Amino acid sequence: MAGALDGLKVLDLSRVLAGPWASQLLGDLGADVVKVERPGAGDDTRTWGPPWVKDAHGQDTRQAAYFQCANRNKRSIAIDMATAEGQALIRELAAQADVVLENFKVGGLKTYGLDYESLKAINPRLIYCSITGFGQTGPYAERAGYDFLIQGLGGLMSLTGRPHGEDGAGPQKVGVALVDVMTGLYATIGILAALNHRHTTGEGQFIDLALLDVQVAALANQAASFLTTGVAPRRMGNAHPTIVPYQDFPTADGDMILAIGNDGQFSRFCAAAGHPEWASDARFSTNPARVAHRAVLIPLLRQATVMKTTAEWIALLESQAVPCGPINRLNEVFTDPQVQARGLRIDVTHPHFGSVPGVACPLRFSGSPVSYRQAPPQLGEHTVAICQEWLHRSDEPL
Structure with a gap:
């Protein structure tokens, strides 16, 4: 054609x-x-x-x-x-x-x-x-x-x-x-x-x-944030300025990415991680609260994620519809089945x-x-x- x-x-x-x-x-x-x-x-x-x-x-x-x-x-x-x-x-x-x-x-x-x-x-x-x-x-x-x-x-x-x-x-x-x-x-x-x-x-x-x-x-959302507040965003590594948790986390054999975009996903992650109480904690139950208490929550999550391998986490979290994934090198990208x-x-x-x-x-x-x-x-x-x-x-x- x-x-x-x-x-x-x-x-x-x-x-x-x-x-x-x-x-x-x-x-x-x-x-x-x-x-x-x-x-x-x-x-x-x-x-x-x-x-x-x-x-x-x-x-x-x-x-x-x-x-x-x-x-x-x-x-x-x-x-x-x-x-x-x-x-x-x-x-x-x-x-x-x-x-x-x-x-x-x-x-x-x-x-x-x-x-x-x-x-x-x-x-x-x-x-x-x-x-x-x-x-x-x-x-x-x-x-x-x-x-x-x-x-x-x-x-x-x-x-x-x-x-x-x-x-x-x-x-x-x-x-x-x-x-x-x-x-x-x-x-x-x-x-x-x-x-x-x-x-x-x-x-x-x-x-x-x-x-x-x-x-x-x-610059998308970062420009919009600056134009709205007058405050210039700063580098945050792999973390997201307005979504938590949305970054890389250590595992037992490397690293993985958690890209949790809503409260339902966070609740399912907490249950899968063996900490359902985090989802009902007022500091973490909503995304704005998680952003405000990022410094408390992220270390807790890191302590949990190192308990399983990257592959184990991906298999578990995908079964619970929690967005996650590996950090691939290009040799791994081009052998990925998708x-x-x-x-x-x-x-x-x-x-x-x-x-x-x-x-x-x-x-x-x-x-x-x-x-x-x-x-x-x-x-x-x-x-x-x-x-x-x-x-x-x-x-x-x-």
Whole structure:
């Protein structure tokens, strides 16, 4: 079956993660994504290794695993946009595109005549999504922005890490470039919204998307708490500011997570733990009371949880409909029966390496399923084919 975005043409001028994450998702949904890369170098992440992808013989290919995570379902065209010929070729491609995606610094593409106004003049229906660190306006607009910097500046690191006073306390970034990933998702949402607007009005438009804006927007309940009280939340490790117990606990052989979200779940946990009296204790019987008496309750729970293994607790608490779970390393994630049942590990056929592993798109459609048609491309692998299909040119383009 055709993908949901079958027939959509996306010209991807972005690199690293936020932009490529968005264009990969569009490609998963069926769009024809053309990735423009620098001749001889390509996307920066091609060399962000080790680790490297292995070929069919188990040998390193010098193709970084990082690049593979965000570049399937794309075709690569090598164009030097610093030359007049390269700029002209990109404009030809943009004239045929539905979407242009880029993450250059503010004003960076205007020098080449590849900014929105220039391309809009030749393709008024164009959706042009620009991803920057800080947006097109404001005192920081000219600055380069990277995920790590934004996690610090945007407040996420002030909320992440062990509490003040504990061993190892201090600000901590998230273990993946979460701001880049979230920005890629917001970019995809924005592009789809703009396409629907074009469907009803015939008009293209410009999308100004900033990593900092995304980071602040994603502060969610923590931002709402601050705006309501004027008090800045502080790091709490794995504990939750307004739900108790909702954190990690030690077991006889490791750790587990309790994610108790209501009083009924807490009562069932207490009974399973052999302490039904906790559920009727006025200090613990309701969530607001448990939050107020966190310092008393958590040590009591820790004394109880160390009496069984993680597996024993999970089996017991799942039978009582108490949300709990292990803290898995990635080798355990990909052998988890639910992860395997959902097919979250995929292998995409590669014309040079045999196949490359990856993680499935989480979207499940009943009528227009996601497909994995193209492994992450070699640099410039499709230059001639793209020019033939998009521009109907049979000659070598550059």
